[in-house]
Amino acid sequence: MTIIVTGAAGFIGSNLVQALNRRNETEIIAVDDLTDGDKFRNLADCEIADYLDKDDFLERFARGQFGKVRAVLHQGACSSTVEGDGRFMMDNNYRFSRNLLDAAQALQVPMLYASSAAVYGAGRDFREQRECERPLNVYGYSKFLFDQHVRRLLPAARSQIVGLRYFNVYGPHEQHKGTMASVALHCFNQYQAHGKVSLFGSYGDYPSGGHLRDFVSVEDVVKVNLHFLDHSRLSGLFNVGSGRAQPFNEVAMAVINRLREQQDQPPLSREMALLEGILEYSDFPDHLRGKYQCYTCADLSRLREAGFTQPLLTVEQGVARYCDWLQGIEVAPPAQHRHAAVA
Numbered sequence: 001m002t003i004i005v006t007g008a009a010g011f012i013g014s015n016l017v018q019a020l021n022r023r024n025e026t027e028i029i030a031v032d033d034l035t036d037g038d039k040f041r042n043l044a045d046c047e048i049a050d051y052l053d054k055d056d057f058l059e060r061f062a063r064g065q066f067g068k069v070r071a072v073l074h075q076g077a078c079s080s081t082v083e084g085d086g087r088f089m090m091d092n093n094y095r096f097s098r099n100l101l102d103a104a105q106a107l108q109v110p111m112l113y114a115s116s117a118a119v120y121g122a123g124r125d126f127r128e129q130r131e132c133e134r135p136l137n138v139y140g141y142s143k144f145l146f147d148q149h150v151r152r153l154l155p156a157a158r159s160q161i162v163g164l165r166y167f168n169v170y171g172p173h174e175q176h177k178g179t180m181a182s183v184a185l186h187c188f189n190q191y192q193a194h195g196k197v198s199l200f201g202s203y204g205d206y207p208s209g210g211h212l213r214d215f216v217s218v219e220d221v222v223k224v225n226l227h228f229l230d231h232s233r234l235s236g237l238f239n240v241g242s243g244r245a246q247p248f249n250e251v252a253m254a255v256i257n258r259l260r261e262q263q264d265q266p267p268l269s270r271e272m273a274l275l276e277g278i279l280e281y282s283d284f285p286d287h288l289r290g291k292y293q294c295y296t297c298a299d300l301s302r303l304r305e306a307g308f309t310q311p312l313l314t315v316e317q318g319v320a321r322y323c324d325w326l327q328g329i330e331v332a333p334p335a336q337h338r339h340a341a342v343a
Contacts, residue, residue, distance in 0.1 A: 004031060004069060004073065014042035019222045028047070029051075034053070036176060070229075072113075077142075094146050105157065106158075111161055118137065118140030119140050120132055120133055160235050168215045168241075172218065187199075188326055212245040213295070214296045221240055224308055238306060250316070
């Protein structure tokens with residue numbers, strides 16, 4: 001049975017396609033916009049049945065041209081939190097998603113889609129509740145508005161709808177994201193190029209490198225998607241994070257020490273890294289003031305209540321695996337839970 005993955009050549013989408021392939025799923029329709037042609041590399045080692053440009057896909061899907069579709073995994077979006085063109089953002093992230101959901105509901109096809117922790121803004125309570133949601137930028141607003149549409153639709157939904165609010169995701173296949181790539185990748189690239197890592201300086205009530213985020217490995221993001229794919233009676237909005245708030249300093253030191261370990265060098269403390277000039281701080285950018293989440297931490301209660309019980313990687317575990325992958329060191333595929341027979 002066909003599975004459709006939008007944003008399939010992107011970061012999370014390509015990891016999902018690979019995970020489906022590991023489960024011997026190859027009847028996959030990959031949907032994306034390859035204006036940035038180099039993104040094809042993320043799909044080069046994947047097995048898919050067909051590729052469609054996003055502008056060609058929606059009308060054909062709405063007409064039911066793809067036969068029996070098991071689910072749509074909708075990962076396609078403009079993910080830049082600093083994009084200033086609100087019309088472009090709303091058209092890509094809100095209107096396209098609404099039209100896709102309308103078609104999925106008409107065909108009674110389950111749809112799992114990427115939402116974002118950006119909907120919470122500067123709050124400190126990260127529960128899937130309306131009172132916790134105060135986005136700081138138009139990216140967060142585009143995700144928030146679609147989540148609101150889903151909330152209104154859920155009581156009368158004809159098939160599964162799952163919105164997954166991703167926190168700070170890092171891992172393989174994000175290189176094309178440029179400045180929007182994870183802090184883990186930026187730290188890796190800086191250390192490889194210059195032998196040192198630079199983080200943002202102090203801002204708000206947080207010290208240099210001390211801003212706290214919930215960093216979640218893309219491996220765990222994929223596992224959550226597969227959990228809901230296997231349980232089509234589950235619907236709703238769910239946080240997807242590690243459930244831990246860890247400072248940027250810990251990400252930087254995890255990268256530095258993993259790469260030092262690979263070079264048979266002893267690990268460093270943050271204090272020693274600062275003394276040796278391996279870790280440094282730069283002024284906090286003016287263009288991010290008032291638009292920056294200084295703290296995030298996913299409340300995973302609802303996810304756990306939905307039956308997802310697998311352990312989630314810490315920064316130290318996940319970043320070590322990621323550094324190995326970036327170095328071309330073979331990394332064992334993440335453990336997969338048994339394919340569920342129930343729906």
